[in-house]
Amino acid sequence: MTAKILDGKAIAAELRESIKQEVDKQVALGKKAPGLAVIMVGEDPASQVYVRNKKIACQKAGFNDVSVVLPTDTSQEEVLALIDKLNADDDVHGIIVQLPVPNQIDPEEIIERIHPCKDVDGFHPYNVGRLATRMPQLAPCTPHGVMTMLAKTGIPLRGLNAVVVGASNIVGVPMMLELLNERATVTVCHSATKDLAKKVSEADLVVVGVGIPNMVKGEWIKDGAIVIDVGINRLDDGTLCGDVEYDVAKEKAGWITPVPGGVGPMTIATLLENTMQVAYHLDCKV
Numbered sequence: 001m002t003a004k005i006l007d008g009k010a011i012a013a014e015l016r017e018s019i020k021q022e023v024d025k026q027v028a029l030g031k032k033a034p035g036l037a038v039i040m041v042g043e044d045p046a047s048q049v050y051v052r053n054k055k056i057a058c059q060k061a062g063f064n065d066v067s068v069v070l071p072t073d074t075s076q077e078e079v080l081a082l083i084d085k086l087n088a089d090d091d092v093h094g095i096i097v098q099l100p101v102p103n104q105i106d107p108e109e110i111i112e113r114i115h116p117c118k119d120v121d122g123f124h125p126y127n128v129g130r131l132a133t134r135m136p137q138l139a140p141c142t143p144h145g146v147m148t149m150l151a152k153t154g155i156p157l158r159g160l161n162a163v164v165v166g167a168s169n170i171v172g173v174p175m176m177l178e179l180l181n182e183r184a185t186v187t188v189c190h191s192a193t194k195d196l197a198k199k200v201s202e203a204d205l206v207v208v209g210v211g212i213p214n215m216v217k218g219e220w221i222k223d224g225a226i227v228i229d230v231g232i233n234r235l236d237d238g239t240l241c242g243d244v245e246y247d248v249a250k251e252k253a254g255w256i257t258p259v260p261g262g263v264g265p266m267t268i269a270t271l272l273e274n275t276m277q278v279a280y281h282l283d284c285k286v
Protein backbone atom coordinates (compact mmCIF):
# COMPACT_ATOMS: atom_id res chain seq x y z
CA MET A 1 0.00 0.00 0.00
CA THR A 2 1.27 3.51 -0.78
CA ALA A 3 0.11 6.09 1.75
CA LYS A 4 -2.10 9.08 1.03
CA ILE A 5 -0.24 12.30 1.76
CA LEU A 6 -1.49 14.64 4.49
CA ASP A 7 -0.51 17.87 2.78
CA GLY A 8 0.11 20.28 5.66
CA LYS A 9 1.11 23.09 3.33
CA ALA A 10 -2.25 22.96 1.56
CA ILE A 11 -4.31 22.48 4.74
CA ALA A 12 -2.47 25.37 6.40
CA ALA A 13 -3.06 27.62 3.38
CA GLU A 14 -6.80 26.81 3.55
CA LEU A 15 -6.85 27.57 7.30
CA ARG A 16 -4.95 30.85 6.85
CA GLU A 17 -7.39 31.91 4.12
CA SER A 18 -10.40 31.26 6.38
CA ILE A 19 -8.67 33.25 9.17
CA LYS A 20 -8.03 36.14 6.77
CA GLN A 21 -11.71 36.17 5.81
CA GLU A 22 -12.78 36.28 9.46
CA VAL A 23 -10.32 39.10 10.20
CA ASP A 24 -11.58 41.10 7.18
CA LYS A 25 -15.15 40.61 8.42
CA GLN A 26 -14.39 41.69 12.00
CA VAL A 27 -12.31 44.69 10.93
CA ALA A 28 -15.14 45.79 8.60
CA LEU A 29 -17.40 45.67 11.68
CA GLY A 30 -15.02 48.06 13.46
CA LYS A 31 -13.00 45.58 15.56
CA LYS A 32 -9.21 45.74 15.91
CA ALA A 33 -6.99 43.49 13.80
CA PRO A 34 -5.56 40.63 15.93
CA GLY A 35 -2.20 41.70 17.34
CA LEU A 36 0.57 39.10 17.73
CA ALA A 37 3.88 39.69 19.52
CA VAL A 38 6.60 37.13 18.81
CA ILE A 39 9.56 37.76 21.12
CA MET A 40 12.83 36.37 19.87
CA VAL A 41 16.01 36.55 21.93
CA GLY A 42 19.23 36.01 20.00
CA GLU A 43 20.08 34.83 16.51
CA ASP A 44 19.38 31.11 16.31
CA PRO A 45 19.29 30.57 12.51
CA ALA A 46 16.35 28.13 12.49
CA SER A 47 14.35 30.43 14.80
CA GLN A 48 15.05 33.35 12.47
CA VAL A 49 13.41 31.38 9.63
CA TYR A 50 10.36 30.48 11.76
CA VAL A 51 9.93 34.01 13.10
CA ARG A 52 10.19 35.48 9.61
CA ASN A 53 7.57 32.99 8.40
CA LYS A 54 5.29 33.95 11.32
CA LYS A 55 5.68 37.63 10.38
CA ILE A 56 4.78 36.94 6.73
CA ALA A 57 1.78 34.81 7.77
CA CYS A 58 0.59 37.64 10.09
CA GLN A 59 0.86 40.23 7.36
CA LYS A 60 -0.97 38.07 4.79
CA ALA A 61 -3.84 37.38 7.22
CA GLY A 62 -4.29 41.07 8.08
CA PHE A 63 -2.86 40.78 11.61
CA ASN A 64 -1.01 43.52 13.45
CA ASP A 65 2.53 42.11 13.80
CA VAL A 66 4.25 43.56 16.86
CA SER A 67 7.21 41.21 17.03
CA VAL A 68 10.37 42.11 18.93
CA VAL A 69 13.89 40.78 18.34
CA LEU A 70 16.22 41.20 21.34
CA PRO A 71 20.02 40.80 21.45
CA THR A 72 21.54 37.47 22.56
CA ASP A 73 22.74 38.95 25.88
CA THR A 74 19.30 40.24 26.95
CA SER A 75 18.64 39.55 30.64
CA GLN A 76 15.76 37.62 32.18
CA GLU A 77 14.50 40.87 33.80
CA GLU A 78 14.44 42.67 30.45
CA VAL A 79 12.34 39.92 28.87
CA LEU A 80 9.98 39.87 31.87
CA ALA A 81 9.57 43.67 31.66
CA LEU A 82 8.73 43.43 27.96
CA ILE A 83 6.12 40.75 28.68
CA ASP A 84 4.56 42.92 31.40
CA LYS A 85 4.28 45.76 28.88
CA LEU A 86 2.72 43.51 26.20
CA ASN A 87 0.33 41.94 28.75
CA ALA A 88 -1.01 45.45 29.46
CA ASP A 89 -1.32 46.47 25.79
CA ASP A 90 -4.90 46.19 24.46
CA ASP A 91 -3.63 46.05 20.87
CA VAL A 92 -1.77 42.82 21.64
CA HIS A 93 -3.96 39.68 21.72
CA GLY A 94 -1.22 37.05 21.62
CA ILE A 95 2.32 36.85 23.02
CA ILE A 96 4.87 34.10 22.43
CA VAL A 97 8.56 33.69 23.16
CA GLN A 98 10.31 31.84 20.37
CA LEU A 99 12.13 28.75 21.70
CA PRO A 100 14.93 27.91 22.26
CA VAL A 101 16.15 30.90 24.28
CA PRO A 102 19.80 31.65 25.25
CA ASN A 103 21.18 29.98 28.41
CA GLN A 104 20.78 32.98 30.77
CA ILE A 105 17.01 32.96 30.14
CA ASP A 106 14.77 30.65 32.18
CA PRO A 107 11.96 29.70 29.79
CA GLU A 108 9.60 28.41 32.53
CA GLU A 109 9.54 31.75 34.36
CA ILE A 110 9.10 33.61 31.06
CA ILE A 111 6.20 31.41 29.95
CA GLU A 112 4.44 31.80 33.30
CA ARG A 113 4.72 35.59 33.05
CA ILE A 114 2.63 35.68 29.84
CA HIS A 115 -1.02 36.29 30.77
CA PRO A 116 -2.87 32.97 30.23
CA CYS A 117 -5.45 34.78 28.07
CA LYS A 118 -2.66 35.96 25.70
CA ASP A 119 -0.70 32.68 25.80
CA VAL A 120 -1.29 31.73 22.15
CA ASP A 121 1.45 29.06 22.30
CA GLY A 122 -0.64 27.32 24.97
CA PHE A 123 2.47 26.64 27.10
CA HIS A 124 1.39 28.39 30.33
CA PRO A 125 0.65 25.85 33.12
CA TYR A 126 -2.90 27.26 33.31
CA ASN A 127 -3.57 26.36 29.66
CA VAL A 128 -1.82 22.99 29.98
CA GLY A 129 -4.09 22.31 32.98
CA ARG A 130 -7.16 23.32 30.98
CA LEU A 131 -6.22 20.84 28.23
CA ALA A 132 -5.52 18.12 30.81
CA THR A 133 -8.94 18.62 32.42
CA ARG A 134 -10.83 18.50 29.11
CA MET A 135 -11.61 22.23 29.17
CA PRO A 136 -9.18 23.40 26.50
CA GLN A 137 -8.74 27.14 26.12
CA LEU A 138 -5.49 27.84 24.21
CA ALA A 139 -3.81 24.62 23.09
CA PRO A 140 -0.20 24.26 21.87
CA CYS A 141 0.01 24.97 18.15
CA THR A 142 1.87 21.93 16.82
CA PRO A 143 -0.34 19.23 18.43
CA HIS A 144 -3.51 21.22 17.77
CA GLY A 145 -2.43 21.64 14.15
CA VAL A 146 -1.93 17.85 14.00
CA MET A 147 -5.53 17.42 15.21
CA THR A 148 -6.71 19.68 12.36
CA MET A 149 -4.76 17.50 9.90
CA LEU A 150 -6.13 14.27 11.39
CA ALA A 151 -9.68 15.56 10.93
CA LYS A 152 -8.92 15.77 7.18
CA THR A 153 -8.45 11.98 7.00
CA GLY A 154 -12.08 11.49 8.07
CA ILE A 155 -10.90 8.62 10.31
CA PRO A 156 -12.53 8.65 13.79
CA LEU A 157 -9.85 8.70 16.50
CA ARG A 158 -12.05 7.12 19.16
CA GLY A 159 -10.61 3.75 20.16
CA LEU A 160 -7.52 3.96 17.96
CA ASN A 161 -4.22 2.79 19.43
CA ALA A 162 -2.09 5.93 19.27
CA VAL A 163 1.62 5.96 20.01
CA VAL A 164 3.31 9.31 20.63
CA VAL A 165 7.11 9.14 20.42
CA GLY A 166 8.66 12.00 22.42
CA ALA A 167 7.38 13.53 25.65
CA SER A 168 8.25 17.23 25.29
CA ASN A 169 6.08 20.07 26.61
CA ILE A 170 5.75 21.50 23.08
CA VAL A 171 4.75 18.31 21.26
CA GLY A 172 4.52 14.95 23.05
CA VAL A 173 2.61 15.75 26.23
CA PRO A 174 -0.03 18.08 24.71
CA MET A 175 -0.36 15.63 21.78
CA MET A 176 -1.14 12.88 24.29
CA LEU A 177 -3.80 15.09 25.90
CA GLU A 178 -5.40 16.10 22.58
CA LEU A 179 -5.64 12.45 21.47
CA LEU A 180 -6.91 11.31 24.87
CA ASN A 181 -9.62 13.98 24.71
CA GLU A 182 -10.76 12.35 21.43
CA ARG A 183 -10.87 8.96 23.21
CA ALA A 184 -7.85 7.39 21.49
CA THR A 185 -5.85 4.94 23.64
CA VAL A 186 -2.55 6.72 23.98
CA THR A 187 0.93 5.38 24.75
CA VAL A 188 3.72 7.93 25.20
CA CYS A 189 7.23 6.67 24.44
CA HIS A 190 10.49 8.42 25.36
CA SER A 191 14.21 7.78 25.76
CA ALA A 192 13.65 5.23 28.58
CA THR A 193 11.00 3.26 26.66
CA LYS A 194 11.81 -0.42 26.12
CA ASP A 195 11.23 -2.00 22.71
CA LEU A 196 10.05 1.07 20.83
CA ALA A 197 9.81 -0.94 17.60
CA LYS A 198 7.15 -3.22 19.12
CA LYS A 199 5.15 -0.29 20.50
CA VAL A 200 5.18 1.52 17.14
CA SER A 201 4.30 -1.67 15.23
CA GLU A 202 1.06 -1.97 17.25
CA ALA A 203 -0.08 1.61 16.58
CA ASP A 204 -2.97 2.65 14.33
CA LEU A 205 -1.65 6.20 14.67
CA VAL A 206 1.98 7.23 15.30
CA VAL A 207 3.06 10.79 16.10
CA VAL A 208 6.82 11.29 16.28
CA GLY A 209 8.54 14.40 17.65
CA VAL A 210 12.04 13.64 18.89
CA GLY A 211 14.42 15.57 16.61
CA ILE A 212 16.46 12.54 15.49
CA PRO A 213 16.61 12.00 11.71
CA ASN A 214 14.93 8.77 10.53
CA MET A 215 14.72 7.42 14.09
CA VAL A 216 11.45 5.55 13.51
CA LYS A 217 12.07 2.88 10.91
CA GLY A 218 9.63 2.38 8.06
CA GLU A 219 9.45 -1.36 8.66
CA TRP A 220 8.03 -0.76 12.18
CA ILE A 221 4.87 0.85 10.78
CA LYS A 222 1.68 -1.21 10.88
CA ASP A 223 -0.04 -1.63 7.49
CA GLY A 224 -2.48 1.22 6.93
CA ALA A 225 -1.43 3.26 10.00
CA ILE A 226 -1.55 7.06 10.12
CA VAL A 227 2.00 8.45 10.46
CA ILE A 228 2.52 12.03 11.65
CA ASP A 229 6.12 13.24 11.58
CA VAL A 230 6.75 16.36 13.68
CA GLY A 231 10.54 16.22 13.30
CA ILE A 232 12.34 18.83 11.21
CA ASN A 233 16.03 17.94 10.94
CA ARG A 234 18.52 19.73 8.73
CA LEU A 235 21.13 17.32 7.32
CA ASP A 236 24.74 18.20 6.46
CA ASP A 237 23.84 18.60 2.77
CA GLY A 238 21.28 21.28 3.74
CA THR A 239 18.18 19.15 3.05
CA LEU A 240 15.41 18.65 5.63
CA CYS A 241 14.18 15.30 6.87
CA GLY A 242 11.80 14.10 9.54
CA ASP A 243 12.10 11.65 12.42
CA VAL A 244 10.48 8.87 10.38
CA GLU A 245 12.18 6.90 7.61
CA TYR A 246 9.76 8.33 5.05
CA ASP A 247 10.49 6.36 1.88
CA VAL A 248 9.94 3.00 3.57
CA ALA A 249 7.11 4.15 5.88
CA LYS A 250 5.05 5.54 3.00
CA GLU A 251 4.84 2.07 1.45
CA LYS A 252 3.21 0.72 4.64
CA ALA A 253 1.17 3.62 6.03
CA GLY A 254 -2.38 4.56 5.07
CA TRP A 255 -1.68 8.26 5.58
CA ILE A 256 1.62 10.07 6.11
CA THR A 257 2.89 13.64 6.55
CA PRO A 258 5.89 14.78 4.48
CA VAL A 259 8.81 16.85 5.81
CA PRO A 260 8.96 19.64 4.79
CA GLY A 261 5.37 20.62 3.99
CA GLY A 262 3.63 18.58 6.69
CA VAL A 263 3.19 19.56 10.32
CA GLY A 264 5.49 22.64 10.22
CA PRO A 265 3.15 24.91 8.22
CA MET A 266 0.25 23.83 10.48
CA THR A 267 2.11 25.16 13.54
CA ILE A 268 2.14 28.68 12.11
CA ALA A 269 -1.47 28.57 10.83
CA THR A 270 -2.63 27.35 14.27
CA LEU A 271 -0.76 30.20 15.96
CA LEU A 272 -2.82 32.61 13.86
CA GLU A 273 -5.97 30.63 14.70
CA ASN A 274 -5.27 30.89 18.45
CA THR A 275 -4.54 34.62 18.17
CA MET A 276 -7.75 35.21 16.24
CA GLN A 277 -9.67 33.26 18.91
CA VAL A 278 -8.29 35.59 21.59
CA ALA A 279 -9.10 38.68 19.51
CA TYR A 280 -12.71 37.80 18.67
CA HIS A 281 -14.10 34.64 20.21
CA LEU A 282 -12.50 33.57 23.48
CA ASP A 283 -14.28 34.49 26.69
CA CYS A 284 -11.15 34.23 28.84
CA LYS A 285 -11.39 35.21 32.49
CA VAL A 286 -8.33 34.48 34.60
Ligand SMILES: Nc1nc2c(c(=O)[nH]1)N[C@@H](CN(C=O)c1ccc(C(=O)N[C@@H](CCC(=O)O)C(=O)O)cc1)CN2
Residues within 6 Å of the ligand: 049, 050, 096, 097, 098, 099, 100, 121, 141, 142, 170, 232, 240, 259, 260, 261, 262, 263, 264, 265, 266, 267, 268
Ligand atom coordinates in the same frame (compact mmCIF):
# COMPACT_ATOMS: atom_id res chain seq x y z
N1 LIG B 1 7.48 29.50 21.07
C1 LIG B 1 7.60 28.46 20.23
N2 LIG B 1 8.81 28.04 19.89
C2 LIG B 1 8.91 26.96 19.05
C3 LIG B 1 7.76 26.34 18.51
C4 LIG B 1 6.49 26.83 18.92
O1 LIG B 1 5.43 26.29 18.53
N3 LIG B 1 6.45 27.89 19.78
N4 LIG B 1 7.89 25.32 17.56
C5 LIG B 1 9.17 25.11 16.92
C6 LIG B 1 9.48 26.03 15.78
N5 LIG B 1 8.35 26.46 14.94
C7 LIG B 1 7.57 27.44 15.40
O2 LIG B 1 7.90 28.24 16.21
C8 LIG B 1 8.20 26.01 13.60
C9 LIG B 1 9.01 25.04 13.07
C10 LIG B 1 8.89 24.69 11.71
C11 LIG B 1 7.97 25.29 10.90
C12 LIG B 1 7.87 24.99 9.45
O3 LIG B 1 6.97 25.47 8.78
N6 LIG B 1 8.79 24.20 8.88
C13 LIG B 1 8.83 23.95 7.47
C14 LIG B 1 10.28 23.93 7.04
C15 LIG B 1 10.93 25.27 7.25
C16 LIG B 1 12.42 25.27 6.89
O4 LIG B 1 12.74 25.41 5.72
O5 LIG B 1 13.25 25.17 7.81
C17 LIG B 1 8.16 22.65 7.14
O6 LIG B 1 8.13 21.76 8.00
O7 LIG B 1 7.68 22.52 6.02
C18 LIG B 1 7.15 26.23 11.44
C19 LIG B 1 7.26 26.59 12.77
C20 LIG B 1 10.27 25.28 17.96
N7 LIG B 1 10.13 26.51 18.67
Ligand SMILES: [Mg+2]
Residues within 6 Å of the ligand: 089, 090, 091
Ligand atom coordinates in the same frame (compact mmCIF):
# COMPACT_ATOMS: atom_id res chain seq x y z
MG1 LIG C 1 -1.09 50.06 22.12
